[in-house]
Amino acid sequence: MGAVLGICSAAQLACCCGSAACSLCCAACPSCKNSTSSRIMYAIMMLLGTIVACVMLSPGLESSLQKVPFCEKGEGDASLLDTVTKDVKLDCTEVVGYLAVYRLCFAMSLFFFVMALLTIGVKSSKDPRASIQNGFWGLKYLILIAAIIGAFFIPRGQFGQVWMYFGMIGGFLFILIQLVLIIDFAHCWAESWVEKYEETESKGWYCALLFFTFFQYALAITAVVLFYVYYTTTNDCSLHKFFISFNLILCVIISIISILPKVQEYQPRSGLLQGSVITLYTMYLTWSAMTNAPDHLCKPDWGSVINGNGPTDAPHSDKPTFDGESIASLVIWFCCVLYSSMRSASNSQASRLTMSDKVLLKDDSTGASGDPEAGDGHHVWDNEEDNVAYSWSFFHTMFGLATLYVMMTLTNWFTPNSDLTTLSANLAAVWVKIVSSWICLALYVWTLVAPIILSDRVFN
Numbered sequence: 015m016g017a018v019l020g021i022c023s024a025a026q027l028a029c030c031c032g033s034a035a036c037s038l039c040c041a042a043c044p045s046c047k048n049s050t051s052s053r054i055m056y057a058i059m060m061l062l063g064t065i066v067a068c069v070m071l072s073p074g075l076e077s078s079l080q081k082v083p084f085c086e087k088g089e090g091d092a093s094l095l096d097t098v099t100k101d102v103k104l105d106c107t108e109v110v111g112y113l114a115v116y117r118l119c120f121a122m123s124l125f126f127f128v129m130a131l132l133t134i135g136v137k138s139s140k141d142p143r144a145s146i147q148n149g150f151w152g153l154k155y156l157i158l159i160a161a162i163i164g165a166f167f168i169p170r171g172q173f174g175q176v177w178m179y180f181g182m183i184g185g186f187l188f189i190l191i192q193l194v195l196i197i198d199f200a201h202c203w204a205e206s207w208v209e210k211y212e213e214t215e216s217k218g219w220y221c222a223l224l225f226f227t228f229f230q231y232a233l234a235i236t237a238v239v240l241f242y243v244y245y246t247t248t249n250d251c252s253l254h255k256f257f258i259s260f261n262l263i264l265c266v267i268i269s270i271i272s273i274l275p276k277v278q279e280y281q282p283r284s285g286l287l288q289g290s291v292i293t294l295y296t297m298y299l300t301w302s303a304m305t306n307a308p309d310h311l312c313k314p315d316w317g318s319v320i321n322g323n324g325p326t327d328a329p330h331s332d333k334p335t336f337d338g339e340s341i342a343s344l345v346i347w348f349c350c351v352l353y354s355s356m357r358s359a360s361n362s363q364a365s366r367l368t369m370s371d372k373v374l375l376k377d378d379s380t381g382a383s384g385d386p387e388a389g390d391g392h393h394v395w396d397n398e399e400d401n402v403a404y405s406w407s408f409f410h411t412m413f414g415l416a417t418l419y420v421m422m423t424l425t426n427w428f429t430p431n432s433d434l435t436t437l438s439a440n441l442a443a444v445w446v447k448i449v450s451s452w453i454c455l456a457l458y459v460w461t462l463v464a465p466i467i468l469s470d471r472v473f474n
Contacts, residue, residue, distance in 0.1 A: 138400055
């Protein structure tokens with residue numbers, strides 16, 4: 015499957031270069047849906063932007079650029095070009111660090127939000143705006159590159175501070191959507207396995223339900239123990255103790271609520287499997303928040319722990335580095351984006367991720383503009399002549415929010431006025447993640463009690 019998707023992307027990329035390259039490449043390509051190939055291209059766009067952002071944050075990049083002949087060390091200039099000196103040189107410090115990532119993500123999010131506005135209300139590929147969504151790839155990539163370059167000419171001023179607030183809002187909205195999907199995943203998983211057990215009465219399904227429920231609770235309990243051992247090493251770590259204890263109590267409460275008789279009456283398939291998923295995810299968010307705590311005395315030195323020296327304090331370094339949690343969050347984020355871009359909209363989880371309530375009404379094997387087997391068309395065939403396979407506008411909105419989320423994740427919800435040493439230590443990131451865990455628990459409880467409170471409504 016991955017090879018086929020890769021070939022489809024290559025076909026689209028070839029079409030950027032002209033009709034000759036398109037015909038030459040597509041002649042050897044298997045057919046694939048236009049809705050799939052377009053989302054792959056936008057995902058590649060996001061991937062390239064993420065890679066560039068990571069390069070901009072490389073600790074040794076700034077010192078390396080100082081060795082470049084046309085670069086000179088900046089003195090807080092208002093623009094990329096230093097036109098004060100007689101010899102015009104590039105202030106290469108503008109293309110590294112957090113402000114550079116802010117500028118890059120400003121251009122990318124602006125691109126996706128403009129695309130969202132342009133595709134509002136599109137019902138099928140017969141709409142003239144379909145060519146904007148599914149074509150002109152070379153032009154769109156050039157526009158994006160031009161927008162990124164132009165963003166570096168925005169004067170410093172209050173840009174970083176103001177854009178940080180936009181990033182915080184957009185990133186938090188993306189987190190909320192992720193929380194909804196995780197809760198939905200927990201319910202769907204449990205309902206699917208319980209349904210199969212009820213239909214087959216197989217002990218295998220029953221054992222699987224028990225195993226994964228207890229396994230996830232065991233992981234969560236183990237995490238709590240490790241948290242107390244490694245993240246509460248001094249008396250000054252009272253905030254960590256509060257986070258661990260409070261979230262543990264909340265997880266116990268939501269687990270009890272999930273098996274209450276009244277809840278079971280309205281939701282017979284509600285149980286501890288969903289509670290175990292939410293509990294484990296809450297523990298992950300708790301750990302993620304504590305790793306961002308600014309007090310290095312309350313964080314372990316994992317190198318020392320691995321060497322068997324016990325939970326010593328984390329060393330305080332003045333050199334900016336990517337912490338493991340940031341990299342893990344980035345990988346998880348991009349996997350979600352790739353998943354949403356590659357899956358068909360007939361898949362319920364992909365539809366939810368793109369906030370689409372539309373499902374392809376016709377069979378994917380029909381409706382191509384040309385016979386793929388006979389060689390007509392470009393093998394990337396149109397499967398959206400009657401109805402779009404996903405909401406194009408919401409798809410771009412999600413990508414715009416995802417851009418803001420990855421910006422804040424890479425910079426650890428960073429304040430531009432601080433120095434680089436706060437990469438993995440800032441209080442804003444701590445509270446964003448802790449509040450996210452509380453919202454996740456609240457949303458899950460609401461899914462349990464909503465059918466009881468709103469008994470006149472149908473919840474599917």
